[in-house]
Amino acid sequence: MNQRSVVTLTINGAVVEARAAASQTLLTVIRDQLLLTSAKRGCDQGACGACTVLADGRAVRSCLSLALDCDDKRIDTIEGLGEDPTMQTLQRAFISGGAFQCGFCTPGMLLAAFALLTNNPRPSEADVRYALSGNLCRCTGYKKIVEAVLGAARALPR
């Protein structure tokens, strides 16, 4: 009935074993089994961005990824990027810039911004809005987030 298979995932640089049924998403596994709760379930449809994680450095929706299909990628959640200088710069910019209120969208938002700055270290405002348009925020009106990302980009070494 509820067949669960073992899957070996590389999460935040560590190799971990999890058990998952085929229909279970990466979001479910990382939250419920690995207790990495930074990725949030906002809609389970891929529409809100709160579940965003990085797969091989690219932003993806963990709610649309089947856990058993993720063993060949390096998955990063925000818990694993705390020592990364780019992420730290972003976090500092978010904090000082008031770029979050309730904070529910923030992990996904930071990861999306991190993926952007990794690929495009000097984004324009339009680049930032476009790259982050898949991450919804209902609290801030987006302005301070844009400013924080642009500020972080400027603060990063050339």
Added chain:
Amino acid sequence: MSKHGDFGIGKSAVQIEAQEKVSGAAQYIADLYRPNMLFGAVLQSPHAHARILNYDVSSALSMPGVRAIVTGDDLQEHWRIGAFIKDEHALAKGKVRYVGEAVAAVAAESEAKARAAAAAIEVRYEELPAVLSPETALASDAAVIHEKASEYIKVFDTGTSGNLCSRTSFREGNVDQGWRDSDLIFEARYETQPQAHVSLEPCGALAEMDANGRVSLWSANQSVFRVQANVCESLGMPMARLRCLTPRIGAGFGNKMEPHVQPIAVLLAMKAKRPVKLILSREQDFEMVRARHPFQIRFKTGVKRDGTLVAREVEVLVDGGAFADDSPGVLGYALLMSCGPYRIRHAYCHGRLAYTNKMRFGAFRGFGVPQVTFAGETQIDEIADALGLDPIEFRLKNLKREGDSWLGGQPIDSNGLAECLDRVRKASGWTGKRRLPNGENSRRALGVSCSAHISGLLSTGAIIRLLEDGTVLLNTGSVDIGQGSNTVLSQICAEALRIPLDRVSIASPDTDGSPYNWGTTASRVTYMTGTSVLRAAAEVEQKIKDHAAEILECAPADLELIPGGLVAVKGISHRNISFAAVSGRAHWAAGGPIIGSHSWVFDQKTIDPKRASVIGLPFPQIGGFVFNAIVADVEIDESTGKCRVNRAWSACDVGRAINPQMVEGQIEGAFVQGLGFALFEELVWNGAQIANPSLMDYKIPTFVEAPSELHAIIVESKDPRGPYGAKSVGEIGINGVAAAITNAVNTALDVRLRRLPLTPQRVLTVILERELTAEAARAQ
């Protein structure tokens, strides 16, 4: 802006919870675990209106992992709740009244098992005619949704009858005389749509009963005290038996102020005798909880040719959905605010709220004011245009000024509205010509609006304890839903006691330990709870001085607090003693540990019976007025009808910005939420069913729709009552957004749009009408 205080006031202190939010460590309800926990799932009603004949839970109960099932049979008939009319049970009992209503719930070892079992519960219904609009609801032959309405406890004289849930009317002056005194009268009908809150965090709760039968309940909430009252009333529990706690909250906007699944989670936990966590899916959050009321508005305004407003009549018909919830309050409050911040001699504001077989509508930022402001402020522009007056000049001519009172006679303690209008006029470069240069395929214009809101309502308190080491624990019971109240209240406390912010800790709201706070709603926390913090701090200060006086051998009046947690003789700062030393004496030698507390209820009367008469007043004491002016630059793509807000300026008189960055955050966030309300957000019903209960089909603004330039302008009128002069900012920023945007579109296209949202389709329709009229004119 005023100079900031030494410690907190006026500083854009970062959120106390900042580190946990950026690191992903913040724990929201869905992130919490308790040992031996079960998962809950809800069965929803497929019918809009039906009697429940019986339940068959036998096959569901026998499914693997199922530990408890609850239905309306677990509830007693008189266990009813409701903020104004107690008309609702924890689960549907006897009847279902809307498609999607919670009918039964399951606790099982996994969420998947709980969902499967919920789907296996068989419920037999006898369908009843569904009433799907306020008009049909109020017709004499309509099926009655609440047959026992006359038995329901009501908090004020609602006038409930049949499907009429409540009615309210305010009268000031004599509008009939007003029409006679007017040179011109304008009258039109307006319509606004249901809007979904779409907090990023769906609703959820986790309940656990201990071996003594006491229950702990964590939930996504805007008030631990409303949760406590609602759960206990709905389950027949003494309130002292329920402890309500608060994780981090992923926003609310009104959706989490009154109950959602908390009673169900507690019911399951008590039956299963294990902790139960129940988190709604996004679809359920759309379908089961609440949304902003759709309004039908008839607005009539009489004016003199010289531009003086004489009279306004506002009549509204509001769809309340299946349960009263906050709706009678929304009706009453919207009417109270509907005439706008203008000097008007004669006003008659009245309306009715109908029960229908739809999901309940309830509190949503603005609480009815965005809807009536849309009507009132677009009519103001229509009048200005007809008189050949500039819309800002017209407003300035009629504006309530310093010393004026609100409809009903309540004094307005501070009024910065004229400055708000002035600031947005200057900042936007507003000239008499509101049309901006057309694009190749687009038209563009500026639009303005004014609005008001309140800051003071119901009760709150604060307790400040001086700990043994002289640091401070602040406990207020106010829930921080992301807006930053924890930080702001700590800033007030730090400022009052002249200590660094990091020596203040604020307790998490907990009904066991926190003083009562009605809730994080009505933009009230800074004004109400901030006042309590200030007064509690004053009590702490007095007690510190009393102790220090003994130690330093002087009179308490000779002492003052000096920065850094010290109390010293005035003018001789080296003769001082630390808070720690004082606290030590208090703890171990004399007087007892130092506690300061304050508790109050807002008691300024809404209505002066010599000024105005009112029937059906839900809020007899509400006030603390704040003001806003907005100018929006809107461009319309004439090939599709799609509108875009390019730039916006929103000035809010907040009294005093305790934390300017957070104040901006509220203004900016409210603007974009209002933009969605204005241009495309709509919860659509297909017959009895919500057609778009998902984020694929219900869209909120993204980074791209937000204006490229969004200017939050802070105006400080320094309220004499508010803490350090502060009033509020939570809701004022949304009230006038749709009106300003619509005024811009109306100007750009030379039309009068009276229905929200301004979808591309609606706008293209008026563009085509105009094109056809122009073509016909050319042909002649």
Added chain:
Amino acid sequence: MASIGIASSPALFRPRTLTEALELLATIPGARPLSGGASLVAMMNAGLIAPTTLVSLTRVAELSGLHVSPEGTISIGAATRHNAIATDGRLSGTTSVLSRAAAQIAGEAVRNMGTIGGAIAHADPGLDFPPALYVTDAMVGIASNSGRRYVSIREFFVDWYTTVLRPGEIVVVLEIPKPKPGVALYLKHARVAGDFAIASVALSLTRQGEVRVAIGGCGPAPLASPEADRILSSDMSVTSVRRAAEVLAELANPVDDVRGTADYRKLLIPRMLTRALQNGVAAARVAA
């Protein structure tokens, strides 16, 4: 309303070769192919479908990637991600319409996951690829364990959410004729960024003035007609554009939905066509 409450879970296969994948799809009843997951997993999460067997194509290397033949024709593997298409400079000239369409799909994360084959197999009328593929005269390569066939993209969509794919068949490649020098654009009208299109226009314009146009969002399949292309290729006067729009509007069969009514969509056709052509001509001038 959600919930088929999935208590039993599907079997998941992850073949490494196309042959293996096709064998599984042919022999296991009810087996569904899983590509990017954007549509399928979302529907599973919502309880709308409960497949008994999933065949993940994510490890089938030959399905991914964009290749250019010596003759200049372009093959896009069905499992190529939207973002790869959005940023591939080899989709130049008239074929750049594919990149422009890909860039406007959903959000960044979905563009990193969704695949062109998965998208067109799902056949949502609001999708961005179909009208762009029409304009490039793409051929859809379809494979099953009994062989391969090619269908013109203009024959691929047969009804609402329905394609010519038979059980056991999957899209394996999109074959795009050699790009012609010129410009292309994808004009999308949606409520918000990333939403499904209410209506859209895919347009290519060669240096010789040859026009190809297709309208999305106005029916189960994009609207396109050789006659409309011919009219616009000869001239773009107001009369011609109106005529071409009429030809296309006649093919329209839109629905009412929360994004707009059928009537509204029909109204958009001439207006968006005009706008697209204006933009196209302006782009051509800049490019020249």
